[in-house]
Amino acid sequence: MFDLQMIGTKIVEELGVLIDQHVVVIDHNGFIIASTDTTRMNQFHEGSLIAMKEKEAMHMTKELTSKLRGVREGMVMPLVIEDTPIGVIGVTGQPSEIEKYGKLVQKITQLFVEDFLMRQEKERETRMFEFFLLDLLNGRVDKTLLEQRAEMLNIDTELYDRVIIIQLERRFDIKEIDYLKNIQIIHPQLHIFQWSFDKLVLLVPKVTRAHLEETLISFNRKLEKLFKDDIFIGVGNTQSFYQLKDSFKQATIALSAVTKNKTIVFEEDLKLELLLADLEEQKVRNFLSRTIGPILREDELILNLEMWLKCNESLQDIADALHIHKNTLKYRLKKIEKLLNFDINNNEHKVELMIAISLYRKYY
Missing domain, CATH: 3.30.450.40 (GAF domain)
Incomplete structure (x- = not known):
């Protein structure tokens, strides 16, 4: 009653x-x-x-x-x-x-x-789907039982092949999530669920990588406009439906690799970042201290060093990109060498510096 x-x-x-x-x-x-x-x-x-x-x-x-x-x-x-x-x-x-x-x-x-x-x-059905998704992505429930529940919930297991995680600093109610579904153009049958206080999980139907990239950029812009905040997006690889737990893990790794300059990351694009994922904070601090510790508070020097490490152009081209004089760039690179007390042209040191700056951008 x-x-x-x-x-x-x-x-x-x-x-x-x-x-x-x-x-x-x-x-x-x-x-x-x-x-x-x-x-x-x-x-x-x-x-x-x-x-x-x-x-x-x-x-x-x-x-x-x-x-x-x-x-x-x-x-x-x-x-x-x-x-x-x-x-x-x-x-x-x-x-x-x-x-x-x-x-x-x-x-x-x-x-x-x-x-x-x-x-x-509708709320009851949504909660049942969320509980199913939780068990599917955690990988703790027998596949036979998941198949039975998928059939009961009328889920097309042939349709979905990827998981995306979006990090926002807020929680959504059902009406707000319905609104997000309406403004996205990734796919009409995309599912969006609240995963934790600051994360949404997207269950994505089969679409091309190009389409996904284009529509995610559009969705990200809409979210940033709505919530006036940085939105970070990690994209897992395509998997069969009952292996979407792997796509979820990949999306988690991709999310850990986002930065303010690169807010949408596909796990399949990661290389060095795979090695840097899930490092203990104290190990990161120790590594930064032993590599770029003396210039950690020098944003200008770090940016100049980063541009020099990443670019193969001449010093003049790098200086132009930084909007400084070539001699200023030379002076700053010499200053970096003096502060770090090693030759930054040494290939081994270059690798260490690139890793250090990647960690610095990720954690700071």
């Missing part, structure tokens, strides 16, 4: 704005659970039981008010869901006057209840 208590107050508030009469909501046991007249709360209403039994609206006449307990002049109208009365909506006043809009009040309330039930059912 549906518990009308959950939305009784809301119904009374809405109808109280629409009509200039007192309104009561009565549960299936005949007790008033919501009312614009608070003195009637929790009172027994005998007329409501008759209306529910007959499944018909009833006029509460002056004569009936003297015979039935808790009744005032007006109308009572049963709320029937799937041929079962779940309660009654009542309006006080002269029955002849109320009859003009009584059916409208009943219809509005009925629609209110039906909408609430539909949203409840």
Whole structure:
């Protein structure tokens, strides 16, 4: 039996704005659970039981008010869901006057209840899908059981082949996630779920890499515009449906490799970053201290060194890209060598410096 208590107050508030009469909501046991007249709360209403039994609206006449307990002049109208009365909506006043809009009040309330039930059912289905997804991506449930649950949930296991993780500093309710589904153009059957407080998981249907890149960029821009914050996206590789746990792990690794300059990362593109993923923080600090420690607080020097390591162009081209004079660049590189106390042209040192700067960009 549906518990009308959950939305009784809301119904009374809405109808109280629409009509200039007192309104009561009565549960299936005949007790008033919501009312614009608070003195009637929790009172027994005998007329409501008759209306529910007959499944018909009833006029509460002056004569009936003297015979039935808790009744005032007006109308009572049963709320029937799937041929079962779940309660009654009542309006006080002269029955002849109320009859003009009584059916409208009943219809509005009925629609209110039906909408609430539909949203409840949708939330229930969403939660079941989320529990299924949690078990699928954690890889802790037997495949046979997962297959049975997928069939029960009517999931097309041939359609989905990739997992994406989006990191945002907020949590979403069901309405907001529905909105995100509506503004994305990756695929009409894309699923989006809240995974943790600051992460969304996307279950992605089969699309080309080019299409995915293009539409993810578009989606990312929309999210940044909506939430005024940095959005980080890690993309796992394609996998068969029951191996999507691997795609989820890959998306997690890809997410760990994002930076403010590269906010969308495909795991399949990672090389050096694979070695740097999930390093202990203390090991990172020690490595940075032993390599670029003396210039860690010198953002300008680190940027100049990074450009020099990454670019094969002449010093003049690098200086132009940095908008500085070539001699200034030479001076800063010499200063870096002096502070670090080793030859930055040495190939072994170059590798160490590139790794150090990658770690610096990742963690700082």
